[in-house]
Amino acid sequence: MPVKLIRPTSAEWLAKVLSNFDEFLLDHAANEKKASSMALSMVAHYPDKKRLTSAMIDLALEELNHFRQVFRLTCNRGLSLTNDQKDPYVNGLHKHMRRQSKQSNEYLLDRLLSAAVIETRGAERFTLLAKQLSDPMLQTFYQTLAKSEYSHGDLFIDLADCYFSCEQVNQRLAQWVQIEDNVLQSLSIRARLH
Numbered sequence: 589m590p591v592k593l594i595r596p597t598s599a600e601w602l603a604k605v606l607s608n609f610d611e612f613l614l615d616h617a618a619n620e621k622k623a624s625s626m627a628l629s630m631v632a633h634y635p636d637k638k639r640l641t642s643a644m645i646d647l648a649l650e651e652l653n654h655f656r657q658v659f660r661l662t663c664n665r666g667l668s669l670t671n672d673q674k675d676p677y678v679n680g681l682h683k684h685m686r687r688q689s690k691q692s693n694e695y696l697l698d699r700l701l702s703a704a705v706i707e708t709r710g711a712e713r714f715t716l717l718a719k720q721l722s723d724p725m726l727q728t729f730y731q732t733l734a735k736s737e738y739s740h741g742d743l744f745i746d747l748a749d750c751y752f753s754c755e756q757v758n759q760r761l762a763q764w765v766q767i768e769d770n771v772l773q774s775l776s777i778r779a780r781l782h
Contacts, residue, residue, distance in 0.1 A: 591708040594769040608779030615780040620655035677782030680771035704744035711737030
């Protein structure tokens with residue numbers, strides 16, 4: 589079941605990114621690096637879940653490749669990577685994680701579903717960006733990334749379905765979609781992925 593976001597990204601976000609594309613690109617690079625690290629942290633936390641481990645190893649490699657691609661774009665534009673900054677969007681979502689125990693089933697479900705929502709929002713934004721960029725190479729790059737991010741969102745839902753009942757997944761996913769909308773609406777618009 590694909591994630592259905594409550595509302596689309598605003599035109600104001602797109603305008604801000606297009607007018608500050610270098611800033612966006614540096615943030616995008618940081619996000620790809622963090623996504624790779626997140627996948628590896630799932631491997632470290634759930635080594636007994638073979639399907640999850642296998643999927644997260646593949647995801648970590650794919651996200652690392654995306655990081656490499658974005659890094660090359662930054663170099664071509666004469667940019668230098670900056671220190672990672674806390675992402676208010678991701679941190680806002682993570683405040684809603686059920687953390688009774690980091691090994692609990694609720695925590696695993698929340699990690700999977702919040703990741704599905706984050707990946708889906710990223711895919712939606714990459715799609716918007718690809719349609720508005722004037723550089724054909726960047727258009728193709730972001731179209732390709734959008735497809736990849738949508739597939740990552742689906743992957744996290746599939747993994748949730750593997751370890752939890754359909755009812756548990758659907759009920760909590762509906763909550764996560766609402767949480768995501770609330771967090772997104774509370775943030776100022778920046779030239780960042782989130």
